[in-house]
Structures are given as C-alpha cells and as structure tokens.
Amino acid sequence: MAKATTPEALKPSTIRIGTRYRANRLKGPYDAIVIGSGIGGLTAAACLSKAGKKVLVLEQHYTAGGYTHSYARNGYEWDVGVHYIGDMGTSTTLARRLFDYITDSKLKWAPMDENYDRFFLGNKVINLRAGKEGLRHSLLASFPNDGEAIDRYVALLDKVTTGMQWYTLSKLSPALVRPLITRGLKKVLPDCFNRTTYEVLRELTDNEELIAAITGQWGDCGVTPKQSSFMIHSIIAKHYLHGGFYPVGGASEIAKTIIPAIQASGGEVFTYADVTDILVEKGKAVGVRMADGEEIRSPKVISSAGVINTFERLLPKEASEKAGYPQGRKHIRPSMGHIGLYIGLKGTPEELGLPRTNFWIYPGSDHDANVNAFLKDPRNAPLPVVYLSFPAAKDPDYQNRWPGTSTIEVVAPTTWEMFEGWQGTTWGKRGDEYETLKAEITDKLLEAVYDKLPHLRGKIDYIETSTPLSTAWFCRYEQGELYGLDHTPERFEQSWLRPKTNIPGLYLTGQDILTCGVVGAMIGGLITTLSIQGLKGAGLAKRIFVG
Known part of the structure; x- marks a missing residue:
C-alpha cells in the first residue's frame, strides 16, 4: 500500500494570508464583524469596506480564504477548493465584474x-x-x-x-x-x-x-x-x-487580493481568531466572544460559518429557537464529505504530459446507482466519481514559485460514518486503524490516476491524504461537508435561507444562502451587503448586476 501521509501531523502551510489575532491588536469600534474568511465573508467585508465601513473578519484557521486557500509542503503547492472557475474570460460577466470590484482588478485569470x-x-x-x-x-x-x-x-x-x-x-x-x-x-x-x-x-x-x-x-x-x-x-x-479558468498565482491570490480592500477603510482580517459565541442581548446580536474570552462589540454580525454552525454552535439555544431555526432545520441536511489526495511530482507539466483539462472518472453511466452502491458498502464498492485536477498545469505562474515540479489533486466523495469514530481525536494521533483505512483509500485513488495516466506510475515524489476529519478541523464543518447544505429542491424552497435573519443585527452569508461554489458564495457575499445597505446599495447593485 502507498503510505498516506497525515497532513494534520505535518507543519502548517507556508502560505499564510491575514494577520494573526491578538486582543491587543483590535482597533475598534467596528461597523461589522464577519465570522469566517471564506469567499462569501471576504466579499461582504470588501463591499462594505468600499462603502466606507470598518469591518473586522475573524478566521479560526491559520490562513484566510476558507475553501479558496492554498497550502505548500515539501516544495509543492495545492489548492483545496478552487479547482476551476467559469465566466472569467471577459469583464462583462457578473462574476468577473464582482471579482474585479473586490480585488481592484488585481486578480488575474488563466484559461484552461x-x-x-x-x-x-x-x-x-x-x-x-x-x-x-x-x-x-x-x-x-x-x-x-x-x-x-x-x-x-x-x-x-x-x-x-x-x-x-x-x-x-x-x-x-x-x-x-x-x-x-x-x-x-x-x-x-x-x-x-x-x-x-x-x-x-x-x-x-x-x-x-x-x-x-x-x-x-x-x-x-x-x-x-x-x-x-x-x-x-x-x-x-x-x-x-x-x-474553465484558474487564478494566476494560485488560489491563495484570491484572499491576498481582496484583503487590501478591507484594510483600506481601517478593517482587518485576523487568523487564529476563534469565535466561540455570538453575543445576543435583548434579542439583538451585539458582537462576538473569542476563545480567549475577549468580547468584541459591533452593531452588525455577519456569519460566514455556515447556517448549521451559526444556529447550533455559535448562537445561544434560546435565540436560535426564537428565530424559528428548529423548524427550518427539518428541511436541510449537510452535503457529502470528501477525500482529498495531494500528489507532488518532479518535472514540469509539459515533461510529465499533464493537461489543463479536468478528468471526471465514473464506473458507469448511472450516477445515482453508483452513489447508492457506494453508500451501502463504501470500503469495497467502486468510488462513484474520482475527480482529477492539475493545478501546476493550469497556473502559468506555478513554475516561478516551484520550478521543476508539478502537482495533481484528486477528490472523491466519502461518508462521514467511515470516519466519525475518530471524531475529537488529536492530529496525527488517530492510531493504526485510521492510517490503514487512509492507506486503502489512497491506493484506490492512485489506481484511478494510473488507469488514465499510466506513465506516472513510479514517478510520484510526495503524497498525502485528507479526510472529512481534516475538513471538520480546518473549516469547522462538523461532518466534513464540502458544499455546506445539500442542493436539493427542498433546500431551495426555504425562504429563511437569506442574508437577514430573524435576529436583529445578525446576517448570514456564503454558500448556504444562495448556492455552492466560489462564485455562488461570492454572490452570496454581495447579496448580504445589499441586504445590510438597503437603498444605499442601489449603486453597487447596478454596477455589478447591470455593468
């Protein structure tokens, strides 16, 4: 079996975006506090900042960006969620206009x-x-x-x-x-x-x-x-x-080019900033409490931490119940978790014959039957889909940062049940049974890679595997869900999944209020901004939606 390195046991990434949180670094008062630095939270913060508001973004991870962050290890770099983005080929699309607005056109795109x-x-x-x-x-x-x-x-x-x-x-x-x-x-x-x-x-x-x-x-x-x-x-x-398009310089360029817009109005993006509670007084959200006990006050609290996290873990139970969340919870469910395989190879994409094309590998043509078979026997059934992405080939700047190397990312769905027995265990100390399970999955994914790219067999220099436990730790999705809420018809009938909650002063943003994906969550950030600004946001709405 291939050895599946546990990323949790290794040193943190060398790619760190944002400023490390310390209570003495706070420079309030703030017009708004954003919990989470995913693309939805960063977009809302940047848009509000451009409207003259002082916004504080609090990210519990060691780097900003949420699913748009990158990490580097052993001379290689991978993204964790930005495998490709559409609608970036012209400045006239809504998505491109919004990206250009929040980055002051500093984020560049390369076509696949x-x-x-x-x-x-x-x-x-x-x-x-x-x-x-x-x-x-x-x-x-x-x-x-x-x-x-x-x-x-x-x-x-x-x-x-x-x-x-x-x-x-x-x-x-x-x-x-x-x-x-x-x-x-x-x-x-x-x-x-x-x-x-x-x-x-x-x-x-x-x-x-x-x-x-x-x-x-x-x-x-x-x-x-x-x-x-x-x-x-x-x-x-x-x-x-x-x-499809890919950000020049890698996925970390997204947060890197947005943060200056937030700082321009006196705001900041803090990492290692763990929010434990949303403060509610007299029925209103008035700020947040940090893991170190610090309380930060603001008239607006925007949660980009996901709907389930917000109402079940950050808010007082009585506030969630009064807002009607228990009834709404019956109609939503977390999306599937995933396995991530991060591969490093010596040689350029050209030398290794790596394409700027994504591979979607299915065992057959009945997607639902493939998933159902996998759910019944996840250890032995074929994986319902294996996705291959080649970031070093997609990014024209990659060789400037990591010369003579290439990377591959492999993503496949999995179940939370396979890993929940290790929930709450310590990084890198989950035991031999956990490592054996990861190694089995790693070998299965590698065979999918070799089946389509047989010339790579024996050429892999570095490999590590992430599980839903990694997602739960780094992104605080408790079951390791990749796409927040499941995108079922029932979910889209829920009118309460919107920016403005029934708790005055509390707003939601990100993929749960609209749709998944970088652009879906980013437009969610825009919609949250417009919800807060009301009529004052008419100019922004016209600029982005109309052009």
Missing part, C-alpha cells in the same frame, strides 16, 4: 484548455469543449441521434439562469412582502426551475447515457441527478459554458 472537462463514463469518453456550440458539438459527437434533445437542453439552461436573477433578488425582500414575492416567483420562473435534474432531463430524452454525460459535473455541487435541483445543475453548466 478548450476541452476543459473530460468525462469517463465507464469506457465511454466525452470531451466537453468551451462555448455554446462547443457544448452542443461535444454532446453530438457522442450522441449523434439526439440533436433535438441536446438543443432543447441548451435552451433550458438560458431559461433557468435568467430566472436565477429573480430568485437571487428575492433574497432581499422584506418579511412583510415575502409571501407576495414567493407567489410572483412562481409566475416568472420556468416550471423546471426547482424540480430534480433527472426528472427534467428525462422529459427531454430517454437516453440514460446522454443524461449521464449532461450531468457529468454533478460533483461540482455534490448531489446526484435524482436528488439535485435542476436550478443548481443549470447554474453550474451555464457557469462553465465558456470554459
């Missing part, structure tokens, strides 16, 4: 290959190419008799993504008019908007293999076609319609 995603459905290979015609021809090349269904599908993407603008803006509606807005949404949104992805696609075609190809990016939201909302499927497909 035109064939940015490659799906392996058993023995069948589909090469997804950039552009609307690229998508159409990619599918037609493999399914030449299904042109009508493919055209109808592409047309549906436009309808759903247009409707998404109305859904997003509905998150800003005041409580008094919310029922009216909900009724209005039902009239303007297409019928397919929040049905399951499989249900919608099955009405277009009975070709199950075509459906599998169309839904080959289901790993980008972590929910299979029979469980996911067609809304999230459409957003992902449309987001990557013109190809």
Whole structure:
C-alpha cells in the first residue's frame, strides 16, 4: 500500500494570508464583524469596506480564504477548493465584474484548455469543449441521434439562469412582502426551475447515457441527478459554458487580493481568531466572544460559518429557537464529505504530459446507482466519481514559485460514518486503524490516476491524504461537508435561507444562502451587503448586476 501521509501531523502551510489575532491588536469600534474568511465573508467585508465601513473578519484557521486557500509542503503547492472557475474570460460577466470590484482588478485569470472537462463514463469518453456550440458539438459527437434533445437542453439552461436573477433578488425582500414575492416567483420562473435534474432531463430524452454525460459535473455541487435541483445543475453548466479558468498565482491570490480592500477603510482580517459565541442581548446580536474570552462589540454580525454552525454552535439555544431555526432545520441536511489526495511530482507539466483539462472518472453511466452502491458498502464498492485536477498545469505562474515540479489533486466523495469514530481525536494521533483505512483509500485513488495516466506510475515524489476529519478541523464543518447544505429542491424552497435573519443585527452569508461554489458564495457575499445597505446599495447593485 502507498503510505498516506497525515497532513494534520505535518507543519502548517507556508502560505499564510491575514494577520494573526491578538486582543491587543483590535482597533475598534467596528461597523461589522464577519465570522469566517471564506469567499462569501471576504466579499461582504470588501463591499462594505468600499462603502466606507470598518469591518473586522475573524478566521479560526491559520490562513484566510476558507475553501479558496492554498497550502505548500515539501516544495509543492495545492489548492483545496478552487479547482476551476467559469465566466472569467471577459469583464462583462457578473462574476468577473464582482471579482474585479473586490480585488481592484488585481486578480488575474488563466484559461484552461478548450476541452476543459473530460468525462469517463465507464469506457465511454466525452470531451466537453468551451462555448455554446462547443457544448452542443461535444454532446453530438457522442450522441449523434439526439440533436433535438441536446438543443432543447441548451435552451433550458438560458431559461433557468435568467430566472436565477429573480430568485437571487428575492433574497432581499422584506418579511412583510415575502409571501407576495414567493407567489410572483412562481409566475416568472420556468416550471423546471426547482424540480430534480433527472426528472427534467428525462422529459427531454430517454437516453440514460446522454443524461449521464449532461450531468457529468454533478460533483461540482455534490448531489446526484435524482436528488439535485435542476436550478443548481443549470447554474453550474451555464457557469462553465465558456470554459474553465484558474487564478494566476494560485488560489491563495484570491484572499491576498481582496484583503487590501478591507484594510483600506481601517478593517482587518485576523487568523487564529476563534469565535466561540455570538453575543445576543435583548434579542439583538451585539458582537462576538473569542476563545480567549475577549468580547468584541459591533452593531452588525455577519456569519460566514455556515447556517448549521451559526444556529447550533455559535448562537445561544434560546435565540436560535426564537428565530424559528428548529423548524427550518427539518428541511436541510449537510452535503457529502470528501477525500482529498495531494500528489507532488518532479518535472514540469509539459515533461510529465499533464493537461489543463479536468478528468471526471465514473464506473458507469448511472450516477445515482453508483452513489447508492457506494453508500451501502463504501470500503469495497467502486468510488462513484474520482475527480482529477492539475493545478501546476493550469497556473502559468506555478513554475516561478516551484520550478521543476508539478502537482495533481484528486477528490472523491466519502461518508462521514467511515470516519466519525475518530471524531475529537488529536492530529496525527488517530492510531493504526485510521492510517490503514487512509492507506486503502489512497491506493484506490492512485489506481484511478494510473488507469488514465499510466506513465506516472513510479514517478510520484510526495503524497498525502485528507479526510472529512481534516475538513471538520480546518473549516469547522462538523461532518466534513464540502458544499455546506445539500442542493436539493427542498433546500431551495426555504425562504429563511437569506442574508437577514430573524435576529436583529445578525446576517448570514456564503454558500448556504444562495448556492455552492466560489462564485455562488461570492454572490452570496454581495447579496448580504445589499441586504445590510438597503437603498444605499442601489449603486453597487447596478454596477455589478447591470455593468
């Protein structure tokens, strides 16, 4: 078996973004406090700062960025969540305009290959190419008799993504008019908007293999076609319609280029800053309590820590109950956890033949059946998907930082139940049984890599494996969930998943109030800002949404 190094047992990353927290470094008062430095929290902080507000961001990890951070080890560098981003090829898209706004256009983007995603459905290979015609021809090349269904599908993407603008803006509606807005949404949104992805696609075609190809990016939201909302499927497909892009300089450049905007108005981003409680007095959120006992006051508290963490771990129980959270909790569930494999190799991507194309490897064309089989027997069943990303090949600046080396990242879903027996154990001291389990999984993932890239066998110089326990520790998602809340139709029917909570002074941001992914969470940060600013945010809304 390959030795799966435990990242928790090694020295922390050399890539540290943000300022280490000390109580004597606080320079309040602050207009707002943001809990968590994921892209949603950083976006809200940057937007508020540009409106003249002094914002404090508190991150419990040793580096800022949440799932957008990078880490370096043994002469290699990997990202942990930014494997690729769409809509960055032109400054006219909403996502690019917002990125340019919060980074003052300092964040640069490199395109991936035109064939940015490659799906392996058993023995069948589909090469997804950039552009609307690229998508159409990619599918037609493999399914030449299904042109009508493919055209109808592409047309549906436009309808759903247009409707998404109305859904997003509905998150800003005041409580008094919310029922009216909900009724209005039902009239303007297409019928397919929040049905399951499989249900919608099955009405277009009975070709199950075509459906599998169309839904080959289901790993980008972590929910299979029979469980996911067609809304999230459409957003992902449309987001990557013109190809994939990668931040020049690596994922850590995202936080690095946003933080100066927060500091420009006197704010700061502190790391090692562990928030234990949201302070609630007379029914209002008034600040936070730190692990060292320090209390920091502010009229606005914005949680980017996830809905479940916010209401179940940071707020007093009585405040959560009064806000109606127990009823809402029945309709949401955490998303799946994941295994991460981080590989380092000697040699440049060109020397090693590494592409700027993502690989999605499936055992067959029934995604839901693959997952169900895995859930029944996760130790022995085939992995339902193995995703390969090649960050050193995607980043044109990588060789300047780490010359003569390359990296590969492998991601696969797993269950929390496989690892919960070690919950609460100490870094690097989880015992032989845990290490044996990790080694088994590592070998299985490596064989998936070698199957598609056999020339790499024997060339790996360094490897380490992360489990949901790593995610639980570094990102404080208790079950190691990668995408926050599951993106099911039921989740998107929850009107309470919005920036403004029923607790005055407390706001939510990030992927749980809108959708997962870097851009989904980033727009969540924008929506939180607009919710706080009210009419004062009209100029910002026009600039980002209209251009």
